[in-house]
Amino acid sequence: MPAAGKPRPTMKDVAALAGVSFKSVSRVVNGEPVTDAVRDKVLRAVEQLDYRHNLAASNLRRKTGGTRVVGALVQDLANSFSSELLRALEDACRERQVALLAASLDEEPDRERALVSDLVSRRVDGLVIMPASDRHDYLDVERRAGLPTVFVDRHPRGIDADTVTTDNLQGGYDAVRHLLDRGHERIAVLSDLPSIQTAALRLRGAEKALQDRGIPVEEWMVRADLRADDDAERAVAEALSRPDPPTAFVALRNILSIGALRALRAAGRDGEVALVGFDDFPTADLMDLTVVRQDVTRIGRVAADLLFARLDGDDSTPRHVVVPHRLVPRGSGEVPPPHL
Amino acid sequence: MPAAGKPRPTMKDVAALAGVSFKSVSRVVNGEPVTDAVRDKVLRAVEQLDYRHNLAASNLRRKTGGTRVVGALVQDLANSFSSELLRALEDACRERQVALLAASLDEEPDRERALVSDLVSRRVDGLVIMPASDRHDYLDVERRAGLPTVFVDRHPRGIDADTVTTDNLQGGYDAVRHLLDRGHERIAVLSDLPSIQTAALRLRGAEKALQDRGIPVEEWMVRADLRADDDAERAVAEALSRPDPPTAFVALRNILSIGALRALRAAGRDGEVALVGFDDFPTADLMDLTVVRQDVTRIGRVAADLLFARLDGDDSTPRHVVVPHRLVPRGSGEVPPPHL
DNA sequence: GCGCCGCGCGACAACGTTGTCGGTGGTAGA
DNA sequence: TCTACCACCGACAACGTTGTCGCGCGGCGC
Numbered sequence: 001m002p003a004a005g006k007p008r009p010t011m012k013d014v015a016a017l018a019g020v021s022f023k024s025v026s027r028v029v030n031g032e033p034v035t036d037a038v039r040d041k042v043l044r045a046v047e048q049l050d051y052r053h054n055l056a057a058s059n060l061r062r063k064t065g066g067t068r069v070v071g072a073l074v075q076d077l078a079n080s081f082s083s084e085l086l087r088a089l090e091d092a093c094r095e096r097q098v099a100l101l102a103a104s105l106d107e108e109p110d111r112e113r114a115l116v117s118d119l120v121s122r123r124v125d126g127l128v129i130m131p132a133s134d135r136h137d138y139l140d141v142e143r144r145a146g147l148p149t150v151f152v153d154r155h156p157r158g159i160d161a162d163t164v165t166t167d168n169l170q171g172g173y174d175a176v177r178h179l180l181d182r183g184h185e186r187i188a189v190l191s192d193l194p195s196i197q198t199a200a201l202r203l204r205g206a207e208k209a210l211q212d213r214g215i216p217v218e219e220w221m222v223r224a225d226l227r228a229d230d231d232a233e234r235a236v237a238e239a240l241s242r243p244d245p246p247t248a249f250v251a252l253r254n255i256l257s258i259g260a261l262r263a264l265r266a267a268g269r270d271g272e273v274a275l276v277g278f279d280d281f282p283t284a285d286l287m288d289l290t291v292v293r294q295d296v297t298r299i300g301r302v303a304a305d306l307l308f309a310r311l312d313g314d315d316s317t318p319r320h321v322v323v324p325h326r327l328v329p330r331g332s333g334e335v336p337p338p339h340l
Numbered sequence: 341m342p343a344a345g346k347p348r349p350t351m352k353d354v355a356a357l358a359g360v361s362f363k364s365v366s367r368v369v370n371g372e373p374v375t376d377a378v379r380d381k382v383l384r385a386v387e388q389l390d391y392r393h394n395l396a397a398s399n400l401r402r403k404t405g406g407t408r409v410v411g412a413l414v415q416d417l418a419n420s421f422s423s424e425l426l427r428a429l430e431d432a433c434r435e436r437q438v439a440l441l442a443a444s445l446d447e448e449p450d451r452e453r454a455l456v457s458d459l460v461s462r463r464v465d466g467l468v469i470m471p472a473s474d475r476h477d478y479l480d481v482e483r484r485a486g487l488p489t490v491f492v493d494r495h496p497r498g499i500d501a502d503t504v505t506t507d508n509l510q511g512g513y514d515a516v517r518h519l520l521d522r523g524h525e526r527i528a529v530l531s532d533l534p535s536i537q538t539a540a541l542r543l544r545g546a547e548k549a550l551q552d553r554g555i556p557v558e559e560w561m562v563r564a565d566l567r568a569d570d571d572a573e574r575a576v577a578e579a580l581s582r583p584d585p586p587t588a589f590v591a592l593r594n595i596l597s598i599g600a601l602r603a604l605r606a607a608g609r610d611g612e613v614a615l616v617g618f619d620d621f622p623t624a625d626l627m628d629l630t631v632v633r634q635d636v637t638r639i640g641r642v643a644a645d646l647l648f649a650r651l652d653g654d655d656s657t658p659r660h661v662v663v664p665h666r667l668v669p670r671g672s673g674e675v676p677p678p679h680l
Numbered sequence: 681g682c683g684c685c686g687c688g689c690g691a692c693a694a695c696g697t698t699g700t701c702g703g704t705g706g707t708a709g710a
Numbered sequence: 711t712c713t714a715c716c717a718c719c720g721a722c723a724a725c726g727t728t729g730t731c732g733c734g735c736g737g738c739g740c
Contacts, residue, residue: 008485010696021720026698035718050481055461056396056407057696061725067396069441069462077430080622083423090417090444099458101409102442104430118439121395122409141390145348261626282420283623286601350726361690366728375688397726401695685738694729704719710712 009049018045029053059123068098070126070307071119073112075153076104080254080281081296082130085152088300089128096308098125107196109133120147126307128152134197136161148310150303154197155320162310164303164321166294168198171325172205172252175276175292178327179248180213183337184274187215188239188246190232190256191224199224202252202278221246232259233266240267247337248274254281254291261287261332274335280328290333292325299323349389358385369393399463408438410466410647411459413452415493416444420594420621421636422470425492428640429468436648438465447536449473460487466647468492474537476501488650490643494537502650504643504661506634508538511665512545512592515616515632518667519588520553523677524614527555528579528586530572530596531564539564542592542618561586572599573606580607587677588614594621594631601627601672614675620668630673632665639663 011029015022018041027034028042045051059067072089074082082104090100101124105111112133119127120142127142127149136151137158143149150162179187189206192199203224207217220242223235232251236259239246249264251257257277264270277284280293302321327333351369355362358381367374368382385391399407412429414422422444430440441464445452452473459467466488476491477498483489490502519527529546532539543564547557560582563575572591576599579586589604591597597617604610617624620633642661667673 006485012696022696023698023720023722024718026696027719030698033718038719050485052457052460052482052485054463054696056463057400057725058698059725060397060400060695060727061697061699063699063725076427078420078424078427080418080420080423083420083426084418086423086442087416087418087444090442099441099462100443101439102426102430103440104427117392120392122439123394123396142392145346145390145392258623258626265626281623283598283621283627286598286605286627287623352726362726363690363692363728364688366726367689370728373688378689394726397695398728399695400697400725401727401729403695403729682740683738684740685736687736688734690731690733692730692732695727697725699724700722702719702721705717707714707716709714 008054009051010054011051014042014045014049014051017049018042066125066311067123068096069101069122069124070098070128071101071103071115071122071124073103073105073115073119073127073129073131075130075132076106077102078104081153081279081294084296085130085300085303088297089304092301092304092308105130105132107132109135113138116142126150126311128303128307130154131156131197134195148307150307150310152299152303160318162303162306162318162320164299164306164323166299166325167322168201169205169208171278171292171294172202172250173209174205174325174327175202175250175252175278175333176206176209178276178290178329178333179250179274180209180215182274182334183339184248185215185337186244186246187221187248187250188236189222189224189250189252190226190235190260191222191252192226192256194224199252206250206252226256226259229255229259229262232256233263234259236260236263237267240264240269240273246273248276248335250276250278252278254279254284257284257289257291261289271335272338274333274337276327276333285330288331290330291328293328294325295323348394349391350394351391354382354385354389354391357389358382406465406651407463408436409441409462409464410438410468411441411443411455411462411464413443413445413455413459413467413469413471415470415472416446417442418444421493421619421634424636425470425640425643428637429644432641432644432648445470445472447472449475453478456482466490466651468643468647470494471496471537474535488647490647490650492639492643500658502643502646502658502660504639504646504663506639506665507662508541509545509548511618511632511634512542512590513549514545514665514667515542515590515592515618515673516546516549518616518630518669518673519590519614520549520555522614522674524588525555525677526584526586527561527588527590528576529562529564529590529592530566530575530600531562531592532566532596534564539592546590546592566596566599569595569599569602572596573603576600576603577607580604580609580613586613588616588675590616590618592618594619594624597624597629597631601629611675612678614673614677616667616673625670628671630670631668633668634665635663 011022011025014025130153136156152164191203194200226232251260277291280291351362351365354365470493476496492504531543534540566572591600617631620631
């Protein structure tokens, strides 16, 4: 319940003051042709009453044009991947005068469904979603009803829709391969839960790289239950205290890289044990952290372009864009194994 | 122009299929009491047609309740201060079932006005704004029309409204004082443009700390034209190459701290020259960076609380909340001057 | 058995705007 | 001066929903 000041004036009020019909006010507001005399009167009245156009009513009446709002459902507004993505989306939206309704999913499928439902009720024109759920057939109805939907970072399950992703499998592969190529053989892999699609893919890629080199993946080499930086920190500390510790780590999420770095520093093994991270972040270069970098800005840009193409009537089959990643060497991943 | 599938069914369609009046559909959708027979028929029809309630039309008709959307205008969605703030706002909004319309101002006053105007047209229930402009009387009209507005991070000019800020003057003072207390006397201050209110306040605080110690502020000690990390990097490099270089730096914005750190590393003076930053960021602890830390989450929380209090009818005089800051020593600010 | 009360449902208006269409005024041409 | 036309403006309906009101029916009391 908004603290009501006086109610906002409507076109009718403006019309009454200006001495014209309220349809003429509509014309002036929408820039349709009227005589200068009418426009002047209307504008004067608008000014005097502080009239503000009501887009909600306008959109309701108009047949075409939609609400000029798109919804963005990301993993966590506060994390740098999500917020950079959001920013890229915003820049694309700005050009088209659309607003962004943003929310965090926190990896909770229920939240995803609740938020989608809310956004549908609000009749957003489109949806960009970094999914948390693993069933998306519930979205089929909405898409058929004319709600373009672009999935970023992860693929939907159960429906075929536009996607913009990084090749996470290859990225995980590249990260491990980078270390293997430098002579490491005892490599520990830190990952988030395999129930998270990207995490599972990166992990599979990492394991594949090891296997391709004939290195069997033993149990101690993989930790796939790490949710936060603290978890990674503990996992690295544990691994380092093994009798035969790893000479290199791969952290498959930026938050895990941070925990890993912290643990290496705490153990004084910074610069002795190699580390490759996944996902860049603003200060990674300062910490000499070698990472597999996703081009977040480009992902957002492409996602917006796909969405807008749909809004412009493109109804071709869903596109699946893979935005190239890149391994950025900064030092931490180029530490050689001790025996070399 | 949205790629129209078939148009969405309305209450009228549902009513026709269920064999009831569309007003009864409204009742069911809104959880008002109806007989079980009617509810069943309606729910079945809703299911069958995939009816989705139209909040825009609902809000238009309802006298009370508003749109359950608040606008958040921040400096830059991609920067950690803004995105953490947004996240805190989101969490508060979630509890009240309101959505967040987010946008970046990029320090451009024109954008601020344009976005406010857009949000007003959309009839958001409230506004949280990290202002870019330095005149805000234009908002007076909207506030009188019942649009609660909370300013965060900076004070508005020309109107009196709720604010949630950090004591930037004292923060700047504390940063310099921390270095003075450790014996530094040749301190260089890196700041953003003084036209940015927080930057100006921090700078004034920093200068005051120097003056209070009887240290005259000479021209070489202050750079107040640094917009990006690169600028800071160059400024620090220049300062270090002076015949009598500073023994400590104060960077009054996180992005400047990053540039400064980079320059110190590049010059190999990391750990020899002291540095205190302003504004924490996620990996600052990893870089041993001493900072004056704002409690962003709390700022967001308090701002949301103020906003919602206004929405609940609080019409007392504007409140000005100052959220405490804290100097977090992590090493870089505790480097002693060389002669000690 | 009659009348009254109450409850549940439907008809209709209204929210603030835009699409449609018909009317009115002015101007130009004969 | 008259006609034809055009350009502009206003009356009205409609968008999808909720508020208001009235009607009809069932139950209960006398």
